[in-house]
Each structure stands twice: as C-alpha cells, then as structure tokens.
Amino acid sequence: MIPVLETQGLSKTFGGLAAVKDVSLRVNPCEIHAIIGPNGAGKSTMVNLLSGQLRPCAGRVLFQGKDITGLEPNRISHLGIGRSFQRTNIFPTFSCLENCWLAAQSRMKNSFRFFRRSERYPEVRERAEKGLELCGLSRHAHTRADALSYGEQRQLEIGMVLATEPVFLLLDEPMAGMGREESGRVVELLGRLSRDYALVLVEHDMDAVFSIASTLTVMVNGEVLASGPVDQVRNNPAVQQAYLGDGEEQY
Numbered sequence: 001m002i003p004v005l006e007t008q009g010l011s012k013t014f015g016g017l018a019a020v021k022d023v024s025l026r027v028n029p030c031e032i033h034a035i036i037g038p039n040g041a042g043k044s045t046m047v048n049l050l051s052g053q054l055r056p057c058a059g060r061v062l063f064q065g066k067d068i069t070g071l072e073p074n075r076i077s078h079l080g081i082g083r084s085f086q087r088t089n090i091f092p093t094f095s096c097l098e099n100c101w102l103a104a105q106s107r108m109k110n111s112f113r114f115f116r117r118s119e120r121y122p123e124v125r126e127r128a129e130k131g132l133e134l135c136g137l138s139r140h141a142h143t144r145a146d147a148l149s150y151g152e153q154r155q156l157e158i159g160m161v162l163a164t165e166p167v168f169l170l171l172d173e174p175m176a177g178m179g180r181e182e183s184g185r186v187v188e189l190l191g192r193l194s195r196d197y198a199l200v201l202v203e204h205d206m207d208a209v210f211s212i213a214s215t216l217t218v219m220v221n222g223e224v225l226a227s228g229p230v231d232q233v234r235n236n237p238a239v240q241q242a243y244l245g246d247g248e249e250q251y
C-alpha cells in the first residue's frame with residue numbers, strides 16, 4: 001500500500017540545535033497517527049516540516065508517493081494537506097459559515113474576492129457547508145464565531161480545514177485547553193473523520209490519543225523513540241520509562 005504521507009530521514013536544525021533528527025514515518029489511508037512526546041521533543045517542528053512552514057535540512061517528504069519536500073505551504077495545501085494551528089485561527093466577527101467560506105475560497109485562483117455573490121460560486125458554498133457539517137456546527141452556520149464556546153471554536157477550525165477539501169489532515173493539539181466534555185466531542189469528531197481521511201495528530205491529552213489513534217510515534221529530543229500500533233508502543237519498556245512513566249500519567 002502506498003502511504004498517504006511518508007517522511008524519509010527528515011531533519012531540521014536551528015543553529016546548533018537538532019529539533020528533528022532523521023525521522024522516518026509512514027501514514028496510511030484512514031489512519032490516525034498520533035505524535036506524542038514531552039515539551040521540546042520536536043512535534044510542532046515535524047508538523048511545520050510536513051505543511052511546508054519549515055524547510056528540512058535533510059530528508060524527504062512524500063505525499064501520495066510524490067516528493068513535496070521544500071514546497072511552499074500554499075502549494076502543499078492545494079495538493080490536499082490541510083493543517084490546523086495550535087492557537088485558534090478564526091475570524092471572530094464573521095459567522096461560522098463565512099469562516100468556512102473563506103477557507104474554501106482560499107483554494108480558488110481569485111481568492112481575494114471576499115464574499116462575492118454566493119450564487120456565482122456554488123461550489124465554494126457547498127464546500128463551506130460541507131466543512132461545517134463535517135465538524136458538527138451546521139446549526140451554528142449564522143452564529144458569529146466569537147459567540148461560540150472555546151471548544152466549538154476549535155471545532156470550527158477543523159471545519160475550516162475540511163472546507164479546503166483535504167485528503168490528509170495535520171492537527172496540532174486540537175484539544176488544547178479543552179475540558180473533558182469538549183475534548184470528548186473532538187475525539188468523536190476525529191473518529192468520524194478517520195473513516196475518510198488520514199490524519200496526523202499532535203496531542204498532549206493521552207486519554208484522547210489512546211482512544212482514537214491507531215498508530216503512535218513517540219518523539220524525544222527530536223528523535224523517534226518508538227513508532228507502531230498504539231498498544232505495542234504504549235507497552236514498549238523504553239517508552240514507559242522515558243515518557244509515560246510506569247503507568248503514571250505525567251500530564
């Protein structure tokens with residue numbers, strides 16, 4: 001099976017610091033692949049390398065078998081890699097539908113024509129509505145984004161990514177700052193999405209990771225400590241010792 005996404009020997013240094021060292025990963029279709037690790041392990045740097053925000057110093061990124069190493073973020077997004085950011089990235093005074101609309105429109109050549117009459121661009125509206133529906137916020141289509149709860153705003157961000165019609169999702173801490181109920185909703189949402197999308201998830205919420213991820217990569221100091229099926233990695237003695245701490249959660 002050709003993986004949706006693959007990295008080969010990916011490395012990134014900042015000055016003398018190796019933030020990501022020789023990382024090789026494979027993400028298969030319909031897989032939730034979680035990347036975990038302590039602060040400073042290199043997880044966000046990895047995400048930035050995959051989405052084109054950073055260029056690697058060495059190694060390759062292959063998307064659907066094609067080399068996309070070093071492409072600009074915009075090109076990578078157009079190829080079908082959608083990413084969310086750690087902080088919320090929405091337009092607060094716009095409605096949820098308008099937020100998804102802008103995201104969907106960003107895929108068009110003339111993406112500056114904010115809100116031109118919707119009947120002229122039915123496909124953009126369709127994509128925006130689909131993004132909203134998939135993220136579970138259709139009932140809030142005309143609600144201003146700043147009237148949503150924090151958790152719903154994070155859901156909206158995922159809806160905006162989906163409105164760009166990606167085939168692969170990169171989600172950087174989608175549950176950060178959420179309470180149990182809110183993160184439960186996002187876990188459900190990601191479970192639904194994994195039927196149709198491959199997904200890389202960076203997340204500190206271990207309960208969430210263990211309940212939805214099929215593959216787990218543990219990074220420490222920029223390197224992969226272990227990678228494979230969740231149960232196998234979770235029970236790996238090196239992982240237990242270095243990261244999870246003998247069954248005691250450290251987060």
Ligand SMILES: Nc1ncnc2c1ncn2[C@@H]1O[C@H](COP(=O)(O)OP(=O)(O)OP(=O)(O)O)[C@@H](O)[C@H]1O
Binds near residue numbers: 040
């Ligand atoms: N732009 C940058 N310039 C210099 N150093 C950086 C830069 N970005 C990250 N680093 C360093 O690279 C290392 C990895 O950082 P990164 O943010 O990828 O870790 P992380 O695993 O995502 O951590 P966290 O869980 O805290 O978000 C850290 O030592 C960090 O200080």
